[in-house]
Structure formats: structure tokens, C-alpha cells
Amino acid sequence: MKRRNFLSKTAQATTYTFFFSQLYACKTKSKFIAPVGQDYNMQMIRNGVGYFTERGGTIGWMASKDGIVVVDTQFPEQSNHLLEEIDKLELGNVDLLVNTHHHGDHTAGNPVFKDRTDMILAHSNSRKNQIASAKKKGTEDDQVYPTDTFRTSITQKVGNESISLNYFGAAHTDGDAIVHFENANVVHMGDLVFNRRFPYIDMGAGANIENWIQVLDKSINTYDDKTIYMWGHAGAGYEVTGGIEDIRAFQNYLEKLLDFGEKSLRSSIPLEKLKESTKVIPGAEEWTGKGIERSLDAVYAELARE
Ligand SMILES: [Zn+2]
Numbered sequence: 001m002k003r004r005n006f007l008s009k010t011a012q013a014t015t016y017t018f019f020f021s022q023l024y025a026c027k028t029k030s031k032f033i034a035p036v037g038q039d040y041n042m043q044m045i046r047n048g049v050g051y052f053t054e055r056g057g058t059i060g061w062m063a064s065k066d067g068i069v070v071v072d073t074q075f076p077e078q079s080n081h082l083l084e085e086i087d088k089l090e091l092g093n094v095d096l097l098v099n100t101h102h103h104g105d106h107t108a109g110n111p112v113f114k115d116r117t118d119m120i121l122a123h124s125n126s127r128k129n130q131i132a133s134a135k136k137k138g139t140e141d142d143q144v145y146p147t148d149t150f151r152t153s154i155t156q157k158v159g160n161e162s163i164s165l166n167y168f169g170a171a172h173t174d175g176d177a178i179v180h181f182e183n184a185n186v187v188h189m190g191d192l193v194f195n196r197r198f199p200y201i202d203m204g205a206g207a208n209i210e211n212w213i214q215v216l217d218k219s220i221n222t223y224d225d226k227t228i229y230m231w232g233h234a235g236a237g238y239e240v241t242g243g244i245e246d247i248r249a250f251q252n253y254l255e256k257l258l259d260f261g262e263k264s265l266r267s268s269i270p271l272e273k274l275k276e277s278t279k280v281i282p283g284a285e286e287w288t289g290k291g292i293e294r295s296l297d298a299v300y301a302e303l304a305r306e
Contacts, residue, residue, distance in 0.1 A: 040081050045228050047161075047184035051240055054078045056105030057232040058240045060188040061086065062181060066159025067095040070117075071179050071188045072232075073109030080112055093117060095158045098165065099146060100190025100232070101176045102130035102205070110144035121156065122146035123167050125175030129205045150177075168218040172199065174206025178219055180227075187229045192216065193250045195242060197235035198291040201298035209254055209302050216251045220244055235289050249286065256283035261299030271300050 040054035048064030055078055060071035063086045073079045083094075094117035099107050101123070107130055110120065122130075127146045134140045155164040162182040167175075172191040179188040191200065192215060201207045223229075225244065234240045260281050264274050275293045 038081065040078065042082070042085055045184070045186050045230070045241060047181070047186075049181045049184040049186045051230050052078075052082050053240055054081060056108070057100070057103065057191060058188075058230055058234075060179065060181075060186070060230055062158070062161060062163075062184070063089055063091060064159070064161075065091075066161045067091070068093070069096045069098070069158055069161075069163055069181075070094055070113070071098045072100055072106040072190070073097070073113065074105060075108045076112050077109075079109030083112065083116065095119070096121060096156055096163060098122065098163070098177065098179050098188075099126055099130075100179060100188060101173050102126045102133060103173070103191065103200075103202070104133075106190070106232070108142070111142065114144050119148055119156075120144065120146045121148045121150070121154070121165065123165075123175040123177045124149040124151055125173070125206065126177065127175075129173060129175055133205075166219075166222060168215040169211050170206050170208040171212035171215040172207055173202045174208075176215070178222075180223065185224070185227050187219075187223055187227050189219065189229055189231055189247075191232035192219070193229070193231040193247055194287075195231045195234035195240065195246055195250070196238045196286050197233055197289050198287055198295055199233075199250075199253075200291070200294055203298050203301045207298065209258055209299060213251055213254050213258075216247050216254075220247055235287075253281065253284040253287050256281050257295050257299050258302075259283070261296070261303055265300065265303055271296065274300075 040052060042052045044050040049062045052059040052061060054074060056074035057072050059074055059082060062069040068086060068091050094113060097113050097117045097120045099122040127149050130143060130145055134143045150165060153164065153166045155162050164180045164182060165177045167177055176190050176192055201209060228241055229243060230241045275296050278292060278296060281287060
């Protein structure tokens, strides 16, 4: 689902104002005064579930009479922006915070929620990776870790909505949770899909390209054709939401990356030379931008360990 984003900040603010005035009107019937000049974009997807983008991995949220759920936290400044907006609805505290995985652009805002929620849920490997990464970087004081973890799947009720988390195996890391708002039928894929943008493949945290392809199959088979998905990241001009065809397109990127890596290794092309000469992965030319070298590093590392 490709859509060039020609919206200026002013136009985004208008969309945003419209959306929140609708929500706010439902709640209080009072006039909503929209913030102006904000750098973030907050959009409703369906049934009180939406997304927030500013800096870092896309945040998913639910703000409705059922309660408040937040999926991922970007950085503290961004989490504060999100909560400022949600708090205008006067719905109270956050019932559930989920981390899709441990990366800083998805968890660095966790401290903002420390006194706002009793439950931060993530895969057990995500918690383990967050601790290990913070120790390595010396950022332990800046972390707030998950309070609860799961291994295969877990479902949490918030009001009448059920939020189910699935883990289908190593992919972007070894702790990626897929989050399904069941009634809204909206899924947050975390960083399991980079929409038309070169992915980060965190081999140091147990990533696995071959298995990632299978994980995407399992996702497609678990949800249905009405499901609306959100992605952790999208290339410039591409949406952070989409459907099965976008998952298939990213799956194709990973398959073509593996093919290209195998072919290059068979031709004994040194990694450094490959990184210098490769601008796109043959057969997946929609993936552009910065960071192709991270894919090439990862595919050579994965093939070397087989
Ligand atoms: Zn990530």
C-alpha cells in the first residue's frame, strides 16, 4: 500500500486536529483547542486504536472507553507528547504498555510510563536483551524494564478489548512480539516489517533472516484479510500502516537478500567490496535509502555461521 506523502506539516496538523476533535467531542462535548506546530503525527486507524510517529519506531495506541494501551515508546520527549494528547481525553492511567522488542527507539521512552502504568509487557528475550544492551552501553540508569514477560503467546484484557501477543521465533531480534488488538483487528508488527526501507537485522541479539521469512508466513496465517497492520518503520513517502501485500513485499526483500548473499559468497566477493558496489538488492528494488550495508553485513554473518 504505497502512498506518497505530500502532506505538509500544516496539512498533517489539520488531519490530526480533525481526528482529536472527534474523539474529544465524544468524551466531553467541549471545544478542543488543537496544538499547532507539533512535529508529530497521530492518527486513528480503527475502533480507538491508532498510531503515533515522531522519532523512532512507530508507537501504537488504544485510547477509548475500554482503557489506554500503548505499544512502544520511542524516546522520552515523544512519549510525553503522546501522553499529553491522550490525557486530553481524561481516560485515566495507562492500563498496559507493551514493548515489541528491546531496541532503544522502541523502549527509551519507557521511564515516562513508570508512574503511569503497573504493567509493561514484552517477550522474555526482549527484557533480557534490553538489560544486556543497557549494561554494554552504560545506560542502565535510563532504563525501565518490562514488569511482565511471555514466551509463546499471552492475551491481556483491557475493558472489552483483548490484546494478544504472539512470538513466532527469531527474526529482527530473538524477542519480537506481534501485538493484536483483536476487536479492532489492528496488528502492530514492531520491526518485523520495514516498509520499503532497508531493515536493521540485529545479529548480536539473535536475528535470523531465514527464520524471519517463516515468521512473516506465520503472521499472515494468524490474522485475516481485514487486519490492518502497522510497521515499526517506513521509507520516506511510504505509510507506517498497510496490509498483507506489504508483508509479502518485505518477505520478498529478505528472500532476495539471502539469494544475493549466497550468490556473492559463491563468487567469493569480499564483504567490503560488496558493500561498496551494492546500491539495491536485485529483485527488491523498492527498498532504498540508507543502510543497505547493514543487510549485507547480516546476510554474510548468517551464511558464515551455517
Ligand atoms: Zn528494532
